[in-house]
Amino acid sequence: MSNKLRIGVVGCGGILEWAHFPAYMKMDNVELVAFCDILTERAEKFSKKYFEAGKTDKKPAVFENFSDLIKMEGIDAVDICTPNYLHSIVAVEALENGLHVFCEKPDAVSVSEAERMKAASEASGKVLMIMRNQRYDNSTRYLKDRIAEGKMGEIYAARCGWQRRRGGPPHGSWFSKKEESGGGPLIDLGVHMIDRTMWLMGNPKPVSVSGCTYNVFGDNGSGSGLLPEGTKSTFSVEDLAMAFVRFENGACLQVEVSWASNVKTDDIFFELRGTKEGAVQNQNTKGRLTVVSADGDFNPDLSAYSEAQGHEGNIRHFADVVLNGAEPMFVPQQGINMVKILEAIYKSAETGKEIFL
Numbered sequence: 001m002s003n004k005l006r007i008g009v010v011g012c013g014g015i016l017e018w019a020h021f022p023a024y025m026k027m028d029n030v031e032l033v034a035f036c037d038i039l040t041e042r043a044e045k046f047s048k049k050y051f052e053a054g055k056t057d058k059k060p061a062v063f064e065n066f067s068d069l070i071k072m073e074g075i076d077a078v079d080i081c082t083p084n085y086l087h088s089i090v091a092v093e094a095l096e097n098g099l100h101v102f103c104e105k106p107d108a109v110s111v112s113e114a115e116r117m118k119a120a121s122e123a124s125g126k127v128l129m130i131m132r133n134q135r136y137d138n139s140t141r142y143l144k145d146r147i148a149e150g151k152m153g154e155i156y157a158a159r160c161g162w163q164r165r166r167g168g169p170p171h172g173s174w175f176s177k178k179e180e181s182g183g184g185p186l187i188d189l190g191v192h193m194i195d196r197t198m199w200l201m202g203n204p205k206p207v208s209v210s211g212c213t214y215n216v217f218g219d220n221g222s223g224s225g226l227l228p229e230g231t232k233s234t235f236s237v238e239d240l241a242m243a244f245v246r247f248e249n250g251a252c253l254q255v256e257v258s259w260a261s262n263v264k265t266d267d268i269f270f271e272l273r274g275t276k277e278g279a280v281q282n283q284n285t286k287g288r289l290t291v292v293s294a295d296g297d298f299n300p301d302l303s304a305y306s307e308a309q310g311h312e313g314n315i316r317h318f319a320d321v322v323l324n325g326a327e328p329m330f331v332p333q334q335g336i337n338m339v340k341i342l343e344a345i346y347k348s349a350e351t352g353k354e355i356f357l
C-alpha cells in the first residue's frame with residue numbers, strides 16, 4: 001500500500017456531494033483514485049473536480065460498473081454510497097477482492113446480508129466499517145467520556161427519535177421503494193438515532209423488539225401536495241415507525257421516527273436515563289445538550305470536542321484504522337445487531353407480536 005489510502009467511490013449522489021467529498025477534499029492521507037456511478041456523468045463530475053482542485057496528479061478513473069472499479073490496479077479501499085440494497089453486494093465483492101470497505105448506513109437490508117459482510121471481512125482480513133457519523137458529534141463524544149468517567153452512573157433506559165412532519169423523499173425515489181431501500185424512515189433515520197443511543201448505552205445486546213409501522217401519507221409525505229393526476233404511487237415503505245427494544249442487561253430503548261406524521265414540529269432527539277444523571281438533546285431546543293440531575297441541570301461546554309465531527313470524523317477514523325492500525329470504534333457485529341433490531345421491528349409490525357432475538 002502507498003502511504004496514502006487509495007479509495008474508489010461507488011455511488012456519486014447526494015451523500016458523496018454534501019458529506020464524503022468535502023471530507024476527502026480536506027484530507028491528505030487519502031487519494032481518490034476512481035468514481036463509479038451508473039450515471040457516469042456524475043462520476044465524471046467528481047473526478048474532474050478532484051483533479052482540478054490539485055488533489056491528485058492523475059485524474060481519477062471513471063466507471064459505470066462497480067466490478068470494474070473493484071478490479072482496477074492501485075486501489076486499496078472502496079467507499080460505498082449507493083442505494084441500500086447494493087451495500088452488501090458491493091461490500092462482499094470488494095472484500096473478496098482484497099479491498100477494505102467503508103460503507104454508508106444502513107449496514108445492509110437484511111441480517112443475512114450483514115452476516116455475509118462480516119464473514120467476508122474476517123475471511124479476507126480487510127477492514128469493514130459502516131458510517132456511524134452520529135458517534136462523532138460533539139455532544140455524543142462529550143457524553144461518551146462523561147459516562148466512561150462514571151459521572152452518569154448506569155444508563156438503564158433511553159428514548160430517541162427523528163420526526164419529520166412532512167419530509168419524505170421525492171415521488172419515485174429509491175428511498176421509498178422497499179426492494180431498493182429495505183424500509184422507510186426507520187432504516188433511513190432511525191438507524192442513526194438507535195446507533196447513537198445504543199453506543200452511549202455501551203452497545204448492550206438486544207433481546208426483544210416490539211414495533212408498529214404505518215403508511216398513511218405515502219408519496220405525499222414530502223409535503224408537495226397530492227400526486228399529479230394519473231401518477232401511480234411507488235411508495236412501498238412506512239412513513240412512521242414506533243418501537244420498543246429490550247436489552248440483555250435489563251435496559252430499554254423507545255424509538256419514534258417519521259417522514260410524515262401529524263406532529264407539532266420536526267424534531268431530532270435523544271434522552272438517556274442514568275442512575276446518577278440523565279441527558280437530553282432536542283433539535284427543538286436548538287440542539288443544546290442538557291445534563292440532568294437532582295443537583296440541577298446544565299448545558300455542558302463542548303468546545304473541547306470541536307475537532308472533525310460527523311461524517312468527516314468517521315471517514316478520518318476509517319483511514320486511521322486502515323493506515324495506522326487504530327482501534328476501530330465500529331465492529332461488524334454491531335452492524336448485525338443493528339439490522340437485527342430493524343428487521344425485528346418490521347417483523348413485529350407485520351405480525352403484531354413481540355419478536356425475541
Ligand SMILES: NC(=O)c1ccc[n+]([C@@H]2O[C@H](COP(=O)([O-])OP(=O)(O)OC[C@H]3O[C@@H](n4cnc5c(N)ncnc54)[C@H](O)[C@@H]3O)[C@@H](O)[C@H]2O)c1
Nearest residue numbers: 011012013014015036037038039081082083084104105106
Ligand atoms: N450518513 C448519512 O447521514 C446519510 C445521509 C444520506 C444518505 N445516506 C446513505 O447514503 C447512501 C446513498 O444515498 P444518497 O442520498 O447519496 O442517494 P442518491 O440517490 O443521491 O445517490 C445514490 C447514487 O448511487 C448511484 N447508483 C445506483 N445504482 C448504482 C450502481 N449499481 N452502481 C453505481 N452507482 C449506482 C445512483 O445513480 C446515485 O447517483 C444510502 O445508503 C443512504 O442511506 C447516509
